[in-house]
Amino acid sequence: MMIEKNKGKWIGLGIGSIIVLFFMWGSVIWGLTKIDTQMVIDSFLRFDGSNEHIIxxxxxxxxxxxxxxVGASLAMAGAIMQGITNNPLASPSIFGVNAGASFFVVLGITAFGMTSLMSFTWLAFLGATLAVIIVYSLGTLGKDGLTPIKMTLAGAAIAALFSSLTQGMLTLNEQSLDQALFWLAGSVQGRDLNILTAVFPYILTGLVASLLIGKQINVLAMGEDLAKGLGQKTWLIKVLAALTIVLLAGGAVAVAGPIGFIGIVIPHVARWMVGIDYRWVIPYSGMLGAVLLLIADIGARYIIMPAEVPVGVMTAVIGVPFFIYIARRGINE
Known part of the structure; x- marks a missing residue:
């Protein structure tokens, strides 16, 4: 009965999954080096060490x-954040995830001379985790406990603090600037698959957890008092949501750097497509987030070819107009 009732949404997920696979295939064959489908097949069945096969x-x-x-993780994290904070502009950056990760990476470069992407990965994951822990700790202060407005304000304050410290370190140690800028811009170019496999268990856990808490987020999104009246342990749901955000957003930022706007834009598109039921908003957000980042990465290869634009710049170009639209709509309401 449930499947029949939501038949259109299931079909949409199926079509969306095919679109994701199409752009993943496009990401493999489109770019500066000419590659066709047969080359891809031969690289697995008859690898010959050629430049194309190596690429x-x-x-x-x-x-x-x-x-x-990364696109799926950021979008799903953004959807969860918007659900538990009732803030249409919530995203990983509002919890200080991006800023905390960036601070720890720059700290590793300037203070300890770290240069490998793998070391950046674990530093970023640690920084993202610490940022969320601090935000949640600050958000629980006061007699009302953990509230959306306090989480939002705490996240903004921590993000500003970490960003200021990061800029200060870069100003004092200009030698680290070149090493840090590429990571700070956000990119999937030059990332080794070992970086993804290192954090994939955490990302996968976050993906599964996000799909399991959709129903609880629906109740929480209706209001704190109503959720408590219905018997929901709101503090537990918020803690589980925070852990899920750490796994998703922290893992994504650790792999690709602080890529912005996906976590803001995509959940709104998902809600426009399937309504406000987070049991559907979250998986649709993951699907659409993957599509958006794949398209942005493919486009980044052609803007100034043979050089490439960091994909974080591409998502900003796409996301800023949408962000302004959401902000203006929220003000007018």
């Missing part, structure tokens, strides 16, 4: 997988 195996396929995983 397919070592660059294009990892890049495609990373873009899909």
């Amino acid at each position: 397919i195996q070592d660059t294009r396929i990892p890049r495609s997988l990373i873009a899909a995983a």
Whole structure:
């Protein structure tokens, strides 16, 4: 009965999954180096060490997988954040995830001379986790406990603090600037598949958890008092949601750097497509987030070819007009 009732949404997920696979395939074959479908097949069945086969195996396929995983994770994290805070502008950046990750990466470069992407990955994951813990701790202060407005204000304050400290370190140590800028811009270019596999268990756990708490977020989104009246342990749901955000957004930022706007834009598109039921908003957000980042990454290859634009710049170009629209609509309401 439930499947029949939501038949259109299931069909939409199926079509969307095919679109994701199409752009993942496009991410492998489109770019500066000319690659066709037969080359991709031959690189698996008859690898000959040619430049094209090496690019397919070592660059294009990892890049495609990373873009899909990061886009889905950021969008789902954004959907959860908007659900539990009742804030249409909520995203990983509002919890200080991006700023905390960036601070720890720059700290590792300037204070400890770290240079490898793998070390950046674990530093970023640690920074993102610490940022969310601090935001939740500050959000629980006061007699009302954890509230959406306090979480939003705490997140904004922590994001500003970490951003200021990051800028200060870069100003004091200009030698670290070049090493940090590429990561700070956000990119899936040059990321090794080992970076994704290192954090994938955490991302996968977050993906599964996000699909399981959709019903609880529906209740929480109706209001704190109503949720408590219905017997929901709101503090527990918020803690579980925070852990899920850490796994999703922290893992994504650790792999690709602080890519913005996906977590803001995509949940709104998902709600426009399937309504306000977070049991559907979250999976649709993951699907659409993967599509958006794949498209942005493919487009980044052609803007100033043979050079590339960081994909974080592309998502900003796409996301800023939408962000302004959401902000203006919220003010007018």
